[in-house]
Amino acid sequence: MPSTTADQNIRPDADSLLTEIADYVIDYEIDSDTAFDTARWCLLDSMGCALLALNYPACVRHLGPIVPGTNVSDGVPIPGTSFRLDPVKAAFDIGAMIRWLDYNDTWLAAEWGHPSDNFGGILAAADYVSRRNLSDSAVPLTIRDVLNAAIKAYEIQGVLALKNSFNRVGLDHVILVKIATTAVVTQLLGGTKQQVIDAISQAWVDGQSLRTYRHAPNTGPRKSWAAGDAGSRGLRLAMMTLAGEPGLPSPLSATGWGFCDVSFGGKPVTLSQPLGTYVMENILFKISFPAEFHAQTAVECALTLHLQVKDRIEQIERIEISTQESAVRIISKSGPLYNPADRDHCLQYMVAIPLLHGRLTADDYEDVVAADPRIDALRETMHVSEEPRYSHDYLDANKRSITNAVQVFFDDGSCTEKVEVEYPIGHRRRRDEGIPLLERKFRDSLSSRFPEERAESLATVCLDPTELDAMSVPEFLERLGN
Numbered sequence: 001m002p003s004t005t006a007d008q009n010i011r012p013d014a015d016s017l018l019t020e021i022a023d024y025v026i027d028y029e030i031d032s033d034t035a036f037d038t039a040r041w042c043l044l045d046s047m048g049c050a051l052l053a054l055n056y057p058a059c060v061r062h063l064g065p066i067v068p069g070t071n072v073s074d075g076v077p078i079p080g081t082s083f084r085l086d087p088v089k090a091a092f093d094i095g096a097m098i099r100w101l102d103y104n105d106t107w108l109a110a111e112w113g114h115p116s117d118n119f120g121g122i123l124a125a126a127d128y129v130s131r132r133n134l135s136d137s138a139v140p141l142t143i144r145d146v147l148n149a150a151i152k153a154y155e156i157q158g159v160l161a162l163k164n165s166f167n168r169v170g171l172d173h174v175i176l177v178k179i180a181t182t183a184v185v186t187q188l189l190g191g192t193k194q195q196v197i198d199a200i201s202q203a204w205v206d207g208q209s210l211r212t213y214r215h216a217p218n219t220g221p222r223k224s225w226a227a228g229d230a231g232s233r234g235l236r237l238a239m240m241t242l243a244g245e246p247g248l249p250s251p252l253s254a255t256g257w258g259f260c261d262v263s264f265g266g267k268p269v270t271l272s273q274p275l276g277t278y279v280m281e282n283i284l285f286k287i288s289f290p291a292e293f294h295a296q297t298a299v300e301c302a303l304t305l306h307l308q309v310k311d312r313i314e315q316i317e318r319i320e321i322s323t324q325e326s327a328v329r330i331i332s333k334s335g336p337l338y339n340p341a342d343r344d345h346c347l348q349y350m351v352a353i354p355l356l357h358g359r360l361t362a363d364d365y366e367d368v369v370a371a372d373p374r375i376d377a378l379r380e381t382m383h384v385s386e387e388p389r390y391s392h393d394y395l396d397a398n399k400r401s402i403t404n405a406v407q408v409f410f411d412d413g414s415c416t417e418k419v420e421v422e423y424p425i426g427h428r429r430r431r432d433e434g435i436p437l438l439e440r441k442f443r444d445s446l447s448s449r450f451p452e453e454r455a456e457s458l459a460t461v462c463l464d465p466t467e468l469d470a471m472s473v474p475e476f477l478e479r480l481g482n
Helices: 016-027 031-052 086-101 115-135 143-163 174-188 191-205 222-242 257-264 293-309 326-331 347-357 371-380 388-393 428-445 451-464 467-468 473-480
Strands: 316-323 380-386 403-410 419-421
Touching: 016 143, 016 174, 016 191, 031 086, 031 143, 031 222, 031 326, 031 428, 031 467, 086 115, 086 222, 115 143, 115 174, 115 222, 143 174, 143 467, 143 473, 174 191, 174 222, 174 388, 174 473, 257 371, 293 316, 293 326, 293 347, 293 403, 293 419, 316 371, 326 347, 326 380, 326 388, 347 371, 347 380, 371 380, 380 388, 428 451
Parallel strands: 316 380
Antiparallel strands: 316 403, 403 419
């Protein structure tokens, strides 16, 4: 008889990572006031970023029903617009708006990302469930429920990012948005622990985005809607699971066919610490600048130097920028910059603008400002190098600093002092300094979209923790709509 081989078709228990995440989502009770307080700011900041994005046609063209003219009865309201959409497209739109200006909160570790990207799926799912409940004379979900889900989504994304570097194998960090959103919205939709396991198993075997669109020579606007796409897909997978789609037991560990063997170099994906509230409590806010976070302190340095160099731009011989390894690898660029997405991921561009103008705003990435020849002339004088101490402290769990230093040298042999900033204004170590500015940022975003009286009324409600927590999700989104 000829020899034959056959796969052993014996189903194992679910991968341990799936059960750890599901146990956390279903069973963990959050009792951290700091986490809830921070989550409120994350929600408000995300909504502010979403409203600001509506000033940019490149974002607005992505919004609305997939088929123009489609009407969804009692659909999810999209902030700042008159659109009411099915929850899956709503998750895309809200997620894309939040991320568009690169101004929402950030998490930096072995993997990077923006946990507020999960709000697209969370808000869309919570609004959908709430409207369904109201139609059945049941109680809608509240913003407190949204905050609870957000804390857990942040934790799942952030703790997975601590030691697992998806970027090292060419995968984009939005994979973690998909995993986290899938997990928490399955619970919001009424899923059981087994259904959470099933849904996130589907997310792991789903197609995952490459980082191609974040790096030269392909940097482009997809990086601004990729997270919305991931959150939308997470909600879709959750809804499929609740409709009866079964999961897979070993999407990560299956020999030869699982995620770890196919996409992660054979290494396991693990949680390096128990899931709790660590990520939300330590989240990094982008308060002063819409800029890739590894450059935030470099921009602060450049602003400090602005008055010393603004009248000597033509005399600059070179500019030395010392930074962390991650910044060298992902945002240090030479050569032409082709679009705003290219510019807001260029360390040299983000230093040149504040040296020249004493500011860095979203408008500074647009073609009108970028046409100034002095910007590229300054970029050509810049030398970017890794400072090992900065790289070490960046990964130190007790510091998590994002240090940059900038020094300008002139052709007469003189130079400025070397300005070093270790912690950006949005870091937990600078919360007392940052929160008033974060409130100002939120108020300004409301004023950019609504008349003064309405903007002030919205701010009053949203900045009252008790009133905000108790507000139903549909009321919250209706208040932010047109």
